[in-house]
Amino acid sequence: MGVLQGKHIVLGISGSIAAYKAASLTRLLVKAGAEVQIVITPAGKEFITPITLSALSSRPVISEFFSGRDGTWNSHVDIGLWADAMVIAPATAATIGKMAHGVADNMLITTYLSMKAPVFVAPAMDLDMAAHPSTLDNLELLAQRGNYIIESQSGELASHLVGKGRMEEPEVIVSILEDYFTESLDFEGRRVLITAGPTHEAIDPVRFIGNHSSGRMGIALADEFARRGAEVSLVLGPSSLKPSERVELISVTTAEEMLAACQERIGTAHLAIFAAAVADYRPRYSSATKIKREGEDCLELELVQNPDIAATLGAAKEPWQYFMGFALESDAGVEEAKRKMQRKHLDAIVLNSLQDAGAGFAHPTNKVTLFDREGAIEAYELKTKEAVAHDIADFVAKRLDA
Ligand code: C5P
Numbered sequence: 001m002g003v004l005q006g007k008h009i010v011l012g013i014s015g016s017i018a019a020y021k022a023a024s025l026t027r028l029l030v031k032a033g034a035e036v037q038i039v040i041t042p043a044g045k046e047f048i049t050p051i052t053l054s055a056l057s058s059r060p061v062i063s064e065f066f067s068g069r070d071g072t073w074n075s076h077v078d079i080g081l082w083a084d085a086m087v088i089a090p091a092t093a094a095t096i097g098k099m100a101h102g103v104a105d106n107m108l109i110t111t112y113l114s115m116k117a118p119v120f121v122a123p124a125m126d127l128d129m130a131a132h133p134s135t136l137d138n139l140e141l142l143a144q145r146g147n148y149i150i151e152s153q154s155g156e157l158a159s160h161l162v163g164k165g166r167m168e169e170p171e172v173i174v175s176i177l178e179d180y181f182t183e184s185l186d187f188e189g190r191r192v193l194i195t196a197g198p199t200h201e202a203i204d205p206v207r208f209i210g211n212h213s214s215g216r217m218g219i220a221l222a223d224e225f226a227r228r229g230a231e232v233s234l235v236l237g238p239s240s241l242k243p244s245e246r247v248e249l250i251s252v253t254t255a256e257e258m259l260a261a262c263q264e265r266i267g268t269a270h271l272a273i274f275a276a277a278v279a280d281y282r283p284r285y286s287s288a289t290k291i292k293r294e295g296e297d298c299l300e301l302e303l304v305q306n307p308d309i310a311a312t313l314g315a316a317k318e319p320w321q322y323f324m325g326f327a328l329e330s331d332a333g334v335e336e337a338k339r340k341m342q343r344k345h346l347d348a349i350v351l352n353s354l355q356d357a358g359a360g361f362a363h364p365t366n367k368v369t370l371f372d373r374e375g376a377i378e379a380y381e382l383k384t385k386e387a388v389a390h391d392i393a394d395f396v397a398k399r400l401d402a
Contacts, residue, residue: 003181004174005033010079010086010115012108013053015043017158018090018124018167022048025089025170026056032174037079038062041095041108062107074107080114081245084227085177088112089150090124090167093135099147100138116223116244118180122150122173127163146387150176186397188229193262193269194222195309197237199255201282203301204291211277215239217326217366218275220389222247228393230271235261237276255279255306266313271396274310274325274346282306314345322400324348324392338371348372348399350392356382370395 009029013022022038029036036057040050050061062074088095088108095108099121104110112119121142129135130152143149150173155166168176196218200208219241222234226246233248235258243249250261255278266272281303291299310325317323325346327337333353341349349371356367367382370392380391 002032003178003185004029007034007084007181008082008117009034009036009177010083010111010117011036011038011057012086012088012091012095012112013038013040013044013048014088014090014092014095014108015041015046016090016092016124016167017047019044019047021167021170022089023052023056025087025173026053028170028174029177030057032178035059037082039079039108039111041106043092043094044108062111065107065110076107076110076114079111080116081242083115083117085117085180086112086115086119087122087173087177088119089122089170089173091121093123093125093129093132093138096121096123096135096138096142100141117227118146118148120148120150120173120176120180122167123152123165124167125152125165126157126159127161127165130163130165146384146390148176148180184227185229187225187393190225190230190270190400191268192222192225192230192232193235193265193272194218194225194232195235195237195258195262195274195276195278196222197239198277199237199258199279199306200253201255201279201306202286203283204287204289206290209279209282209303210238211279213237213239213277215241216364217385217388218273219243220385221273221275221392224386224389224393225271233265233269235265235276237278255282255309259307259309259312262309262313266316270321271400272313272321272323273392274323275350276309277328278309279306308344310346311344317345322347322396324350324396326350326352328352334369334371337369341371341373348395368392372399 013019026036038053038057038061040063054061098109099112104113150168153166154164156162157165197215198211198213200210202208215236222232222243226232234243235250252258252261284302284304314323323346327340327349329336333351337349337351351369365382366385366388369379371377
């Protein structure tokens, strides 16, 4: 059984003469056992008919935001969660530009913007367009954001000009996907527990103590380990984001709930990553009714310490388990992070410094340094949190096998 067996592939097709190659790409993917959901732009339909594509993929082709037949909404969010990979082939200069700048005026781009899975982009265009600085910049931007660019090839183009711009052949695109999924199953058979997001500690029914954590770093980690074959449980505090469908999601509100959910699952976890920004203190008493402003000038809140989830579970860590924490430090970062690693019985710690622009929990990007107990140090550049998750998984993969 090949690695594409049962994989959910979203194939995005935009308006280029190379759209005819999307038919054989669909056929090859289906033959390899993948389920293929096609999303085509209005211009794409000028080059290849949805009838051909739906016959090859055995699924209705999606093009409009609403189904013309019964008015049902085509949910780009659901497609984004369903997919194991998205391939945009052919990707025209216009589609690449819209992807780079979030111009969500068709179903393909809205699907791309909602995509939780890795995205492969196979450009196809005439040589002048392929060489234009705007196209090159847009592709560079997409690559920086973690999209995989499948370079176009040189050869005779539709204009009969000869140069770079031909979409890569379907056979090669399939083998790139196969390589990707082969490499990425290095956590198969492992159980991973991740905490993420903030916690909310109630003051009264409408107010709480919390923080600005979005949960995005921990969600990116959960998605990355799940994509690489692990069975992942994500214990997530209040967050507007959610992980892909492959991840078991346990939503909690308070630190105590987060600890209880972790305690239920830690016994079988090979790897635990504590990425949550847990509130250190909670109000000793939470008022059953909304606290009113009238009366006293001062309102005193008595706070009691919350459990330290990483330290509590770290104290009972088994030798076959690998635990990793996060440290967000404003100063003396390295030493403090190392102390935390020791104190909480962690095997490794991810340091993100509050001094780095673009790093930390309010940003979609992060700049991290990883440490382990053996003294290994790896420092990385500023990257998207998804790319940072990839680096962290690579770091752990080497150590779990050791
Ligand atoms: O808040 P602090 O810097 O001590 O956090 C370091 C690590 O400990 C992080 O991995 C965080 O998720 C974890 N932690 C926890 N429970 C707490 C506080 C922190 O699991 N109450």
